[in-house]
Amino acid sequence: MKKKLFTRNALGALAVGLVAAGSSLVATLSPTWAGESEIFHPMMVTRTGPFASAASGVSSGQQDYFALVNMNGGIDGTKIRWEECDFGYKTPRALECYERYRGDWKIVYPNSTPAIFALAERLNTDEVLGINIAGGRSESSDGETFPFLSPVMLNFWSQAASTIRYIAELEGGEANLAGKKIAFIHIDNAYGRQPFPIFDALAEMYGFEWKSWPLGWPALEQSAAWVEIARRYHADWAIQWNYGQSCNVPMTEMKKVGFPLEKFIGTLWCGSEEDILPAGDLAKGYISANYHGVGKEFPVIQEIIEQVYGAEKGNIEEDRVGTVAYNRGVLTGIIIVEAFRNAIEEYGLPLDGRKVRDGFRMIKLDDARLAELGATGLLPPLAFSPTYHGGIDPQLFQQWDGEKWETISDWIPPYEDVVKSQIEKASAEYRAQTQQQ
């Protein structure tokens, strides 16, 4: 009895010790100084949890691009040193990561719409640009209202509009959209609902009908919705706005209710290998949107394979190089490095959030520059300005052939006027909401 009590006390002491050790670890967290010719670049990453599958490719793609830049002498001699903070797609942990590296951030890319929403306020105060490519706050295309936020490419509204234009193209013109029924099956959250105003506006313009099927996260069971779409609503087209692992669920369900796969179009967030691999053969022929070119046949990715992986300095399994998520990482890396480069040219070292933001606003990726970077066809030409933070861009459409993605369309632009007027409207609402009192 006495001995047992002793053990318990000893264990208790150990427990207290662990708490103390844990806390002191936080205390010893030393701020990291960037050397003279070095840019210290903290990164928020998701390597755990349900979203790690694709997100890890995006993070590693960026790192491989940074590694390539560094191996070729850096940005005019300045190397990039990065450090990861894993937040597992959990918003509170993203806030903690942000605070952990506060003051070190040059540009924040959490690759999570909820996280960028939660960070917005701090980014604004600290004057650090937060980007969430093809996501985040759609109206942050308006650089005046959102000086420190940007969707960079294809905000959600452009995605929705471009997808409708693609359907119109397949139907043989907008005139043929009249009377058509479009089923929109989506995750029931900020991400999944953003297309609503665009669909409403376009439905009024072109006379088609659309209906929403919201799905509660994790949306792994969608059978009833699909029975309704196919057998009661008799949809002509279906658009999915699922996320992560719910992207492949419709493939099984469509097969079961006999809805044709060729009348089904996925969002670009359901357009990576990880999203549909679990569906196996059922996904053969599936079409999804995308905002960049696919495959390894871009000079910049070939260079990465040769130099970075040649030197065994890669940041991910080599067979994932050239996947959709990976290419997204590389193109994000390109944009970040361009922003760094512009900022260095304009202000010199050391960099801070505001300088990089200004550098970002100076980005002009025209055909000539894209060719220089070896990224022709990987991303469309882009140009930002203090008033325009990107986001109104065309989409590519791609089809899964069972093994890989094949691009099957040209760049399909959104209906620019509709998207622009929505951006103006929402920005005005935001200003009213925050600048009261």
Added chain:
Amino acid sequence: MMVEECFPATRLKKDMALLPRRIDKLMMIAVLVVALALPPFLGDYWLKGVMIPMLILSISALGLNIVTGFAGLISLGQGAFMAVGAFTGVIAYGRYGIPIPLTLLIAGAMAAAVGAVVGAPSLRIKGLYLLVATLAAQFIILWVIQRVPWIGAGSMVTINTPPVFIAGLHIDEALEQYYFALCVAALLTVFALNLTRSRVGRAWMAIREQDVAASVMGVSMLRYKLMAFMISAFYGGIAGAMVVFAWVGAASVQEYDLDLSIQLLGMIIIGGLGSVLGSYLGAIFVALFPIAISIAMHNIYAISGGDIVSAATLANAEHLLFGALIVFFLIVEPLGLSHLWHRFSGSVEAKLSRFPTTNQTPTRRRPM
């Protein structure tokens, strides 16, 4: 035979005090001094990344501890109560310009009203059944917040708050936000300490230990069970509003999902059911440990140069380690971390006091 035991009245009076033992008082003063004096010397990372969220989570955990720890009614809906408070807060302050202190009360009251409805099934069911009923509430409340257009969560599901002013003072610096949160937490803690030592608190404990017996003895089930749920939700609601006003600056539905409710339940179980102190210790454990592990892992990664283990492996090892730690602490101290303090302080108090205190270690009991 000790003197005090011969004079029950003295003992009762002593028990009725807010903090019956001298060591608790000393501890409380020490904690308060540290909580007030230390923060100006801490960086923003500590304040915004650790302390503020920890304080806010503690408030919510404290509320949950009232219903689950004191009254013995398990609840997995605390996250949703926080959501109710957050959205009520952001609407009351942002849309109608109601002053912050009043807004906090309204947020708490609104959550309490919802809590009364959610708590109703507790009159008939307990244990796992109640857990599922509150879980249902968790889902349904969030669903409603997203679906009612008036709330305005609409397509964005996020509402921003205008700049926060309290009595003309602009609260935007980390330190100000911290003191604001500390002030709210302190008030609510004192209230909870008082409440749990009052007639109400004893009624709850009677319900927890034996609700049939309590009801036979004239403790009104309807009144006290609903009250426990309402007060717990009130705390949750205020904590939710504090998330908006002192931490994130916006209300968004996805932050209050089931994960948060489970985390909160975890906090009070690890910290100690039926213990005010335990709510804080649990919040510290659940909020701090993953971060501490993550930083430790990060340092390991940095030292190893990334050659030995991949970043993904380390990130997942953090998950694994945190799970193991939960189990470890539960085995070491099934009554919660607060019990460690009681045992430690009990022995100190015995040395401090000429008479061994009567209110030493609580007996080992089943909290539910």
Added chain:
Amino acid sequence: MNELIYAIELTITGLLIGSMYSLVALGFVLIFKASSVFNFAQGAMTLFAALSVVGLFPIVGFWPALALTIVAMCGVAVFAERVIFRPLIGGAPLVIFMATLGLAFMLEGSAQIIWGTQPYGLDLGIPIEPIIIGGVYISRFDLVAAGVAGLLVLLLVLFFQKTKIGLGLRAVADDHVAAQSMGIQLRRVWAVAWALAGLVALAAGMLWGARIGVHFAMSLIALKALPVLIIGGIESVPGAIVGGLIVGVAEALGEGFVGSMIGGGVQDIMAYLVALLFLLFRPYGLFGEKKIERV
């Protein structure tokens, strides 16, 4: 008429999905029956089992992978009983519940360390094309899955009725102390219950995996089982089946009819609404015993 066919199709879809829910719920029932523990790690066990099968498959082939996974699940059961639950015997149920949450973190973390974060497809070779009877589409895959679920339940019922260990489990469920005094080894019985739950998790993981793929989000499927348990009664094997079917049908009909009236998305709260109704009118479920109060 079309509405009728639609309703029939929804009902059948719901029944078939419901049988898959039952499968997940069964794992909870087994552990609760033997040890009055609500095992939060059941979802993580499902993930762990399914990931092990698809991870081992390319290395050793399907059947060996299955066999190795069964061994692994038994290993998890023994580990859980030894390291986690034996020290906590006699503790508050809520504390043990929390410990299962810790176990869930451990399983999820180790599964992802071993098998990585990439999702896998799982093709069991079951045809997915629907059978069409009188205009009603019935999924072959779901039929097979329902059949497997039914078979599993039958086996479990036989196990409880006919085998010595099964009888021991029932005795323990009825009265721990009495069972112990009759010479039943509590610990062994618990390890067996955990191992059985692991096998059920494996079956659920394979069938769900073939349906939605094998990936991290799979552990969330377990949440679907909670309303099932309330409706059926937490310690009843037949209850898990009937509860699963009720939830499946309620979800399908709710989404198909009510959903379209109020903007959809009712499927996920439907199960909980039905569970709440049961809590109001039949608090201990269809087959539950009235005495249960612990978590």
